[in-house]
Amino acid sequence: MRIEPTIRLREAGVGDAEAVAALHAWNWRTAYRGIFPDHYLDEEVDAERLAHWRARLGEPSAAERVLLAESEEGLAGFVCTVADAEPPWGLLVDNLHVAQSAQGMGLGVRLLESAAALADMRGTGMFLFVYAANASARVFYARRGGAEVERFEVFLTGTATTETIRVAWTADQCALGLASIG
Secondary structure (H helix, E strand, O other), X not given: OOOOOOOEEEEOOHHHHHHHHHHHXXXXXXXXXXXXXXXXXXXXXXXXXXXXXXXXXXXXXXXXEEEEEEEOOEEEEEEEEEEEEEHHXXXXXXXXXXXXXHOOOOHHHHHHHHHHHHHHHHOOOEEEEEEOOXXXXXXXXXXXXXXXXXXXXXXXXXXXXXXXXXEEEOHHHHHHOHHHOO
């Protein structure tokens, strides 16, 4: 029998950049193998994500919110949202990552639900972008009522591109709560 750890949610600060970057880079290396070039994932992603999160958490935008999920073992996951990134679509879920040790416990749902609650407080829907090749993430979002509404190609690194999908939830879905959908 697996014992579920106690998870505490809190806002991220500048001192959390290293832990957030490490989890972000690990998730990219595991989920995006075959999407991003191997050299980038093997040699560059750690430093690039650390620089990204140091800058982002060091000078946070008023529109951004980074919510951490912590267990006794450390960072278990995080969600980053951006208000008004594309106003017609609502709140952008810019990042949603769960540590391997915390996967399968409903933490991804809890973090996505916290984003939906924030969208509901703003009276909007929410959206995110997912790579078409990331089948497990697409299934996860679909089970939570996310509709794949738009597809397009995006640059990754160098000359690499990939198909990306916009997944969206309506304001009504956010108000009702995504946990009840799945």
